[in-house]
Amino acid sequence: MNKTRSIVIASLLAGVGFMSCNSGNMRRNPGKIYAPDMTYSRAYDAYTSNPNFADGQTSRVPISGAIALGHDLPDHLVEGDTNAYKSFTTSYRFNEAELKEGGRLYMIYCGICHGTALDGNGPLYASGKFPAMPANFKDAKYLGMPMGTMYAAIKYGKNLMGSYAGQLDVKQRWQVIAYIKKMQSENGGTPFTLGATSGEAATPVVAVADSAATVREDKHK
């Protein structure tokens, strides 16, 4: 009985050993291949060498001017282009939920300085820990500030205020601006009515309305 059992175990182990050797061998040399295209890529795989390019690499940098999927055209404006930014606007149109999200983002990124009430007296400034008075969005000076100027402030920063381009993508920047503009309209700023632009009944409720020419801008920093 014991002998039989050890023979069975020994042959099982041998079998396992044989199979693993065999499969190891299979990996190195598949022998006949049923569908070679599935084993060997006909395309050059990323990170493999490529004889077609001088540098021998398959992965290429995108051609200049390429726009990543889902991103908009670049705005072609540069830092300090104050006049151009004055008339800069967006084709984004926000519904109520997106506008609310703009408010949430404002509270996270801007409220600490500009204040939850948008009065420039956020906790960081009020506590005396920040040396410069943040813009008081309820002040006449800022009530009529063009959206594009606000956009430039978010993208590049303004004096002691740093850039928020790294924290907010293009859409989010406009969402925050839409929120500020809406709050301003309730505090003496230019009227801001949801759904105000012409002929867009079918699209979501409009939060950002501006008479200036519509310029598409990018999500690149």
Ligand code: HEC
């Ligand atoms: C760390 C504090 C701080 C934070 C956070 C901050 N700001 Fe500011 N912001 C300032 C200060 C200070 C100024 C005044 C700059 C000046 O005019 O010298 C300012 C000015 C501005 C202006 C006026 C720009 C101009 O051209 O005069 C806008 C618009 C603005 N901020 C928007 C925002 C938005 C939107 C956010 C959130 C994404 C934000 N700020 C976050 C401190 C801050």
